[in-house]
Amino acid sequence: MSLQETLSNYVKQAVKTNFSIALENVEFQATRKEFAGDITVVIFPMLRFVKGNPVQIGETIGNYLVENVAEVKAFNVVKGFLNIEIDDSYYINFFNSIKDNNNFGFVSQKAKDKSIMVEYSSPNTNKPLHLGHVRNNLLGFSVSEILKASGKKVYKTQIINDRGIHICKSMLAWERFGNGETPESTGLKGDKLVGNYYVKFDQEYKKEIQDLISKGSSEEDAKKNAPLLIEAQNMLLNWEAGDDETVALWKKMNGWVYDGFAETYKNLGVDFDTLYYESNTYLLGKEFVAEGLKSGVFQKEEDGSVWCDLTEDGLDKKIVQRADGTAVYMTQDIGTAIQRIKDFPDVGGMVYTVGNEQDYHFQVLFLILKKLGFDWAKNLYHLSYGMVDLPSGKMKSREGTVVDADDLIEDMAATAEEISEELGKLDGYSKEEKKELYKTIGLGALKYYILKVDPKKRILFDPKESIDFQGNTGPFIQYTYARIQSILRKADLNTSSNVKELHPKEKELIKQVQLFPEVVQNAADNHSPALIANYTYDLVKEFNSFYQNVSILGADNASEKAFRVQLSQVVANTIKNSFGLLGIQVPERM
Structure with missing residues (x-):
């Protein structure tokens, strides 16, 4: 039993003995530096139950503690604060009990407790990790280690965003302008090389927009109709259709990025127990849309799209499936969360380390999972964090103005x-x-x-x-x-x-x-x-x-x-x- 618990019991006994009142709680705080004492009992909250002068009440409790508690050496009362001095022997005994324990403060893993999965990093495979990723990784890794020290079993994971239009932009730019460059031929880390082509795409795309505008297109039409963007969109369709050439290019360039990421993670001192890839998870969740429709959690609109109405919960309506039957990010996240529990049945909760711009997304995700009837959904936590700024200003990946993590x-x-x-x-x-x-x-x-x-x-x-x-x-x-x-x-x-x-x-x-x-x-x-x-x-x-x-x-x-x-x-x-x-x-x- 801790000192505070011991004192709490005796304070309650003192109040019961002297005032015939059963006190439920005792409020403690550290003793202020200018007063003698090691721990302070705050008398003021007791005045709702114990009538009298707070100084006199403090004196009565203090005398009781000195007489009945071996650890209490002396006391003083300042207004409504009972400052208690603890005998040196208590601290010496405590010190002797922990001085040879190299793991003092850490709790052994409790076998009966459910495990926790902590997700962090989760980068896109079209650029290197940057300063924002650094904060994400450091937070996720540290929270994982702290949860372990508190007695939890933890799985560290990430979902690698390895598909989508942004990935195709890097692929297309390398194919168009790369002249067969590789990490080996350039001496660049693979993630840096691929990131250079993401920047290159943006540069060439902007040139095409300006060219179309100069020929009479509106800016909005120019952005939609730039040939490079249309080609990147077609490349994504080819990838989703399993086109051999597109998939081979995707595997090659992603492989370069994974090697680069691994080096950065090693230098940063973080690691993972398991990995998920969006290319494997982007179709997950659709079966649960069908189940949600049956149970009334989701509703189908006239155009065929499927929504979840969260207005009664203080949120808005959220789409979970497009009219053409394709998934949105929310669908994927629902499916991925459920898949993780299937993969690791001992997991009873998850922590998502994601920037605060996604606060609303995770509010919605957690609520939908609860409505779908998953008991573990009450143990989901969004580890939301703010941006990292530099004296020089905000970072932009596509313009190549990020602070590279390796650098x-x-x-x-x-x-x-x-x-x-x-x-x-x-x-x-x-x-x-x-x-x-x-x-x-x-x-x-x-x-x-x-x-x-x-x-x-x-x-x-x-x-x-x-x-x-x-x-x-x-x-x-x-x-x-x-x-x-x-x-x-x-x-x-x-x-x-x-x-x-x-x-x-x-x-x-x-x-x-x-x-x-x-x-x-x-x-x-x-x-x-x-x-x-x-x-x-x-x-x-x-x-x-x-x-x-x-x-x-x-x-x-x-x-x-x-x-x-x-x-x-x-x-x-x-x-x-x-x-x-x-x-x-x-x-x-x-």
């Missing part, structure tokens, strides 16, 4: 090198060690800068600011971890400790460590890596305050020294574990 990773390492060299922190490192460290610092800076922000918020990403070695940044936390490793290398880790009293800084640090399991659970419940990131920053700030105020290796006696070394080791392990949940590595030296 960004390289630039972050280069920025880390530049700043590290300026600070002169890496004397005695080999060239290879430096290169690896720059990558670790650069990636850590990128990931932390993005993940420390609540997913729903938009981000203005500043690479230089993210690699600051001071403040709420990845490198600052990595540097603190490396500092602790330096201390541990100089210490004897096998000496035992039997301290009976704590320095106030030791106590505050243990209290911060103690919060980690609760933070992990909260981050899992809220699908928010930001809670982990900002907890880690608070832990590091607390350690640095401890480090500056308390001598570790120069402690007064061997027992005290051993305790402080062990405490430093626990903090380092907690930093490493929490950063692991964010997909960030910590260097042993910096």
Whole structure:
């Protein structure tokens, strides 16, 4: 039982004994820095049930706790706040119980619980991954790791958007203007090569539009009738008809892109357990349209199109099948969700990591799946996130103005090198060690800068600011971890400790460590890596305050020294574990 649960029970007993009132809930908060105490009971909510002066009520409860709870050392009351001081022995006992547990804060997987499938990345195969994909991947991967740490079994997946008119645009441009170029002949990653032809299509398409306008067409007609677009549309029809030549070209160019993606994922440090391809799923869902028509969930219009009327639910009418019988994206998503449950029967919920421009789409999708009678639909979650902007403005793929993910990773390492060299922190490192460290610092800076922000918020990403070695940044936390490793290398880790009293800084640090399991659970419940990131920053700030105020290796006696070394080791392990949940590595030296 946690300290808060223990105190809650005794506070209720105190109220029952002294005021003859059965209290349902007790409200706690952290004690404010200016007052003595470790945890505070808020008296004000009790006044609805317990009549009297809040200070006197607090005094009565405080005296009861001191008399009846071994862990309670003293108390003070400030207005309607009962500040409780906890005896050092409680924190020492807690510390001794977790100091050898390298997985403190993580919950073992519960066999009876249903698994969760987390979808992220889900790129189009007509261009490389860019900065927007980076936020998507980092969020999806981190949420997967956090859910695992909270005791869930997780499947990481993506649906690769490998078909459609946008894919045909790249294919057509390569066929028309590529002169047989390949990744091998150009030295380009396959996704970059294909992406270049997506940009090329847009350039040539715009030329054709201008040409048609100059010959008297309206802009709208010119956009519809440009020969390149018509040819791309025909190519899509050929692909859907299974034309051998078109399918062979599609397989070849997609293969180039998959190889490129794999390299980017490896550099970014993310992975997947299973993959879905739109080319295999785009026909799914139509059978459930027929079932929905039978059950009355869907209605057929006079033109033959099928709709779902969600107006009574505060939404609008949504088409799920066109008049010609073809599927829309909603149909595919319905079918793909159902297929995933068929493929993985132990899955009881799904998380979709998709930008906030799709908020309405997922509202509708989840509601339709519930109406179709799928029990697991109540456990669907849209991990909605805001855009990532740059000081230079918005990115546009078709115009070639995106921030390429690979280039960004390289630039972050280069920025880390530049700043590290300026600070002169890496004397005695080999060239290879430096290169690896720059990558670790650069990636850590990128990931932390993005993940420390609540997913729903938009981000203005500043690479230089993210690699600051001071403040709420990845490198600052990595540097603190490396500092602790330096201390541990100089210490004897096998000496035992039997301290009976704590320095106030030791106590505050243990209290911060103690919060980690609760933070992990909260981050899992809220699908928010930001809670982990900002907890880690608070832990590091607390350690640095401890480090500056308390001598570790120069402690007064061997027992005290051993305790402080062990405490430093626990903090380092907690930093490493929490950063692991964010997909960030910590260097042993910096």
